[in-house]
Amino acid sequence: MADDEVQGMQAGQSGLIVKVPQAEPLVRAWRDRLDPSARVGVPAHVTVLFPFLDASRIDEDVCAAISEVVGRQPSFEARFDRCGRFPGVLYLAPEPDTGFRRLTEALVERWPENPPFGGQFDDVVPHLTLAQGQNEAVVEKAEADLLTALPIVAQVSSVDLLVHDGTRWRQRASFPLGSTRLR
Template identity: 75%
Template sequence: MDDDDPRGLPAGQSGLIVRVPEAESVVGAWRDRLDPSARAGVPAHVTVLFPFLDAGRIDQEVCAALGEVLGEHRSFQARFDRCGRFPGVLYLAPDLGDHFQRLTEAIARLWPECPPFGGQFAEVVPHLTVAQGQDEGVMEMVEMDLRTALPVVAQVSSVDLFVHDGRRWRSRAAFPLA
């Protein structure tokens, strides 16, 4: 959900995210301007698995399996104290990226037909996207501003299922961690 422009996504597309409300005061205004997913209803977050199953396939059995696998993972505190970059993307990097990766790996093992980011990347790097598709000057300005407001410390206690309705992303369920 991070690095995809939500326009043109089919209705029923889904993804699993960890909301990071503690970051909204730091990144919210930037995301509203520079991250299309924010304008489409996605809060500040770290993606756990995108794309996930089509919404039509997400039934009580799938939700029960998600609840079970995620309930095996303990809640944790993540600290976002630096910025990172991918080509065309500025993000906040969590210090406990391996915790996020374990969540991704656990879900991807149950649904191998849903590799992270469609199998597009050899390595999945947990991150909170702030801006994408901007020129270098804009990215540098945003990064300098973010550095003055870091760190962001977040309590990670659940994973949310979001579904795209053809226009906007909407939360469908939340699955608590232990």
């Protein structure tokens, strides 16, 4: 979740993410230092849909619908072996990114009133943010360090719902993907 999103967070905001726990040992120290979302409870992840519904609208029926949509998508493997950049952002790029794109598309099809990142981007590029709003020398150092330890391989088997409580992001639910694996 982007820096400007983190600073403007309000209680009740929510998002759907894929946690990448396999990345934590490598990226945690850099993210804690260079990614404001890490300091407010967001784990290493790839965003699937943000912003999502206000927490006050998320009830059993919404959770059942998320479960149904996510459960129709097969689990898959993603390999993170290179860094990428957006303006002011350093990230790890998953390959293939097809599974993440399919998750986003399926959820947006069900909740079209919630386009990814509020509709800011024509093409939503799946990514694991490492640094935001940092000086270029710091970003280059982080990238050089991270590249020596890649690749990271992750088995994607669930989507997590995070809700902002006004101070931190907290996991509210987890939804398993289907069992068929895509590669």
